Amino acid sequence: MVMGLRRWCAAVVAALLTGLLTPGAAQAEVQHPRQEWLRQSTAGLFLHWGMFTAPKHLNCAEWERDVTGGGWTPDYWIDEARKLGASYVVLATFHSRLGYARPWPSKIPGSCATERDLLGELVRAGKAKGVKVVLYMTDDPQWHSEQGVQMLDSAAYSAHRGEQVDLTTREGFGKYSYELFFEVMKNYDDLAGFWIDNDNEYWERNKLYEQIRQLRPTWLLSNNNEDTPIMDTVSNEQKTGMFPSYDYPAATFTPMPRLSEACYKLPTTGDWWYDGGNHAVDTRLNTGRYITNAGSSIKSLMAETPMVNGRMPAQQEAYNNFMASWVPPIRESIQGVEGAGYMYGGMQPGFWNDGAHGAITINPRTGKQYVHVITRPRADFVRLRDNGYRVTSVRDLRTGERMRFSQSAGFLTIQGITAWDEYDTVFAVETAGQQGFYTGVKASATSSSNGFPASHLTDGSYETYWDAGAAQPVSISLDLGRRRAAAFLAINQRESSPTHARVSFGRPEDSSRIKDYQLTASVDGRSWWHVRSGALPSARGTQFIDIGSQEARFLKLTVLNTWGGPQAPVYFKQLKVDEIRVGHSYPRGAGGGVLEAEDASRSGSVRGESCAACSGTRQVTGFGGERDAVTFRDVSVGTAGTHSLKLDLTSAEPSVVSVSVNGAPPVSVAVPRDRPDVPAPTSVAVPLNAGRNTVKVSGTGKLGLDRISVGGLPPSTYTPKTTLTVQPHGVQWVAPGQQSVKITARLRLDADDQIDKVSLAPVLPAGWTLTGAPATRASMRLAGLLEGTWTATSPAGTDVGSVSIPVAASFQLLGSDRKVSGTVPVRTRPADRVFVREAEDSANQFGSTGLTGCGSCSGAEKVRNIGGSADASVTFPNVTVPETRAYKLFIQFTVNGPRSYFVTVNGGAPVEVKLDGVGNNTPYVAEIPVTLNAGANTIRFGNDGAGAPDLDQIALA
Missing domain, CATH: 2.60.120.260 (Galactose-binding domain-like)
Incomplete structure (x- = not known):
């Protein structure tokens, strides 16, 4: 078998060298026939299952014995996937945290391989029942001895290769896993593709993906957490913290028609694999994710945690059984459909009236739309933007009931709703098509990025777009050809940034969508009158600006700023717009509604x-x-x-x-x-x-x-979405004795609610004094800002000790009190230290790195994603010491495996600091000598060529 594989690999390499295979032609297409089955899918089942599935096995034969003895059968997994409405299964057994086991027979030594062909059995069972199987492959050797036992056999693989290969290094592991790809391709014709957990440099250097394209042209390639051009699919892993919590697309960044997955755990707690616990499954959270993903053309890749015998824990199996009865009545609204409100047309998803929230799907072939009300309104009707579609009928998809509706002023109102589904009330909406928009509108802009001109704004294609070239403010002019009536603009911004500001894998993310705007109009293009000013929400899907009745030839939209801030440089000022349409009238039908x-x-x-x-x-x-x-x-x-x-x-x-x-x-x-x-x-x-x-x-x-x-009133648990930025960020380490801390805070209202009696101020510990009055506003609406600056001074004659200073924003929502807050922790630095600063301190410069939580770290945060490029560094300015001389620099860090910092002091020559450790949540301390000047100094941590450890804190003695 080994010789056969080697001959097969050699033939592939020879073909590449002679030009029979052309890697240049193998670049991924955004759309390709091999993707069609996945485009028609709604969901997949992600199975993390291997040697470390509880109870952990450290011996391959013993694990396989218990798998077989426990009654493992591939049909059970395929049947559970079908209950979920999933059309594919991803098997993650060759996984870095599960022991690197290969669930197939192999003569390539290096890690566990079963004698029983578990992968082959699963592929055959899936084929018999119309479920595809995709194989997970890892790039990461760093967890090779996490359990205290070496799981990678470098000696055996070196003997197999006839050369020394260290599988615990990225280069050596890359060679090993590279060979495994070809073994799988040779032996499993009916596999559907590979799900790849990030890239290995050896694979990329040796054109692995291009060879997969040539040898298995019908197989899919999916990559985790990054948009790699040659891959078919971008998978977005475990996004949380959105509002509503189920709105997974709010944290994704992949515009259609690129294939995208939402990869998330169904169990609410626990590991991605079975850890011995029967963890709960939040039905509301996970059905909401399932529907909102379908409403954004995102595939739900749902992770379950099978036990050693393959069976799901009881609560996961119960959820699957629930889905088996819940999905079929609404199947037509979630399978074979696309997300509406985007490039496939359709009404506007998102937040609707009285707290309602939902998604819309559309059948591209029939034009039928489905309104999914996931969070029901505090009323008996739903009111949403119709996006120019004239509605002819509305039906409750589950009950078949014909619904009363009215339509005017750009809104569809579905009335008299009494039969609410607990998780998703679905209305099938028939229309007579879209109307009321001008064609032939020409667009120009004051700024464009090369290759992305303003003409793309009105070309009718969502696969071309305008890029503002990081200019703000920037103006877009729309020429209607002659003086005409204009009533509104419909704007589809590029869905290339999240709407939920968050930190993902240490990188800050934020929305690059329009915030504040001004709209003017003109008859001749020289004299302009003001039409409207306002703010657009940071929201996915079509957004609207209603302008009353204007008679003009030209409309000019000036974008003053976008929602993203400089803390997220990838998205800051990166405005991109797919399409802008000018509407001249609204469709009408069945009256205007109630209580007119x-x-x-x-x-x-x-x-x-x-x-x-x-x-x-x-x-x-x-x-x-x-x-x-x-x-x-x-x-x-x-x-x-x-x-x-x-x-x-x-x-x-x-x-x-x-x-x-x-x-x-x-x-x-x-x-x-x-x-x-x-x-x-x-x-x-x-x-x-x-x-x-x-x-x-x-x-x-x-x-x-x-x-x-x-x-109804909003529940007491509801607080409108705000962004409260408090500086300084991170623990402030101060000298002994009385100290003053300057605090600044900025509150931004991100929701379309009005809040009243707004106040912003620090809340001081006992004995502290405050300079500066609370910042106040009588009321705020969408994108409103409130800012303040204060100086907090500790009691005289004592050290600060350990205190936290909350900064609270209080306000009223419909007469009811609400509050959000941030905190400035202050500590007296240790007596043997002349300087201490957290890596995450807002005084530092982060480049393309980012912050992440770390419960065991100082201040419970650290900086990760250091290294790999010159910009991926952390710079500490104003490192102040009392005199010029040598100091001890203490570096607190976390790392898993050998990595290096290059430390630069005051622009001098970088000094390599080699470090090693086990576990990214275990802080270590290293010490190096540095020479500093009296006063302010600058210290930079980076590694231009490779990944560096995560950084927690520095200190000087």
Whole structure:
């Protein structure tokens, strides 16, 4: 077998050398027929299962004996995958943390290989039932002795190769695993491809992927956590922390039509492999992930943890059984569909009315759309942007019930919903197509990156896009050809950055989408008038700017800034837009909805007038005080209590709206200036009786009332999404005695909620004093900012000791208190140290590295992804010492295996510091001599050629 494999490999190499195989032609296509089966898929099942599956085995034969003796059968795994609606299985047994076992017979020595062909049996079982099998392969030898026993046999492999090969190094492991790829390709015709956990330099240097393309042209290649051009699929591993927690696409970065996976654990806790525990599965979280991924054309690669005998722990098996009955009634809405609101058309996904959130899928062949309400609204209706589709019918997919709906002002309202599914209420929506958009619009911009011109904005193709070339502000001009009516813009930004600001594998991420904008219009291209200013949410899918009724030839959108900050340099100012369309009218159907202002009783000087962007195309204006009012006499709710009353209002100037319920004294709320012909929501908390209520709306200023609606209050656990940035970041190590710490904080509102009575200030420990008053604002809306700077001073005559200074932002949401906070930890540095600073301190410069949590590290954080390029470094400026002389530099770090820093002091020659250790969560300390100048110095940690250890802290003595 070995000679046969060697001859086969030799033939491949000879073909490459003679030009019979052409690696240059093997670059990955974004779309290719070999991908079609995966494009039609919804999900896959990821199985981490190997020698270290509990109970751990350190002997290959004993593990195989217990696998077979326990009754392992491939059909069980295939059947469990089918219950989940999965069309493929990824088997991760040759895994760095599971013992490097190969579940197939092999004559290539180096790590565990079974005598029983477990892989072959699984491939055959999958083929019989229409489930593909993909093999996981690791690039990583660093965990070779994690259990205290060497799992890689370098001597045996060296004898096999006829040369010395150290499998515990990346180069040696690369040679070994490279040969395994060819063995698998030779022996398993029906395998569907490889799922590769990052790249090995040996593979890339020897054109492994190009050879796979030539030898197995129908096989897929998937890579973990990076978009490698030759791969078919980008897999995004275990994203968490989004809001809602199930909205996995918010943390991904891969624009369609690139194939993308969401790779996540179904068990809520525990390892990726069976660790002996029967861990819970959060049904709501995982069904939500399943649907939102389908709504973004992302495949759900769900990881389960089979035991040694192959069976799933009881709670995972129960979840699979639940999915077996939950998926089939809505199968047409999640299989063979694409995400809607993106390049395949469709209405707008995301946040809808009254706290609702969901996704939309579309069948590209029939045009039918499916509205998935995952988080139900606090009302009996769902209202979402229709994106120009004229709706003809709506049906509850699970029950078959025909639903009442109305459509106007760019919104579809599905009414009278009573049968909510606990996890996903699905409405099948038939349309008569998309209407109301101009064709032939020409675009230009004040800045473009080479190869990505503004003409791509209106070319109708989502595979071409405009790149602003990192310019901000930047203006986009749209030429309608002649003076025409314009009502709104529909904008599809490039989905190449996450909408959820997070740290992923140590790298900070943030949205590169439009935040603040201005829109102007012109007839001749020389004289411009202001149309609208505002902010767009950092959200996926089509976004809209309603502009009332404009008669213009030219529209100019000026993007003032984007959501991402400089802490995420990969995304900072990286604005990219796929398409911008200009709409001239909204589709209408079945009336405007319920509780329209024009249908209510009027008193005083109020009057109805046209408003194309309003529900029902009309609003009521003329408010001038309490006598000028609109009264709704049949506002009905099922239960008494405090409810949320949402008013859709236009406002040509800063105004005040007042609401009186059942004759009670009115409650007044400020309304910011916007347009007189484009409504925006304002909500107030009001007490309502069960049954009918009378609601009177009055106001002052240039107000217009479009409609009202009633919903429940947000739960007490809901806090609108904000970004609170507090500096300094990281533990502040200060000298003995009284000390002062300068603190700055910045609160940004990221959600489309209005918050009131906003205050931002540090909360001091006992005995400390504060210079500076709290920063306050009466109210904030989307993208609003509040900033403050203070000086906190410790008590005189004592050391700081160990304290934490919270910085709290407090505000009200519909009259209810909410709070978010950050912390500045302060510690007295040890007596034998003249300087201490955390690696994650905001005073440092991080380049392309990033922060990550580390529970055992000082300050519970560290900096990772150091090394591999000149930019992947950490620089400590202002390292201050009292005199010029030699010091001891203590470096606190974590590392798994041998790696090096190159340490540069004040721009001098780099000094290599070789380090070694076991486990990336175990801090070690190294000591080197350095010579420093009196005052401020600069120390840089990097390794331009290879990965370096993670850095926790430095100190000087």
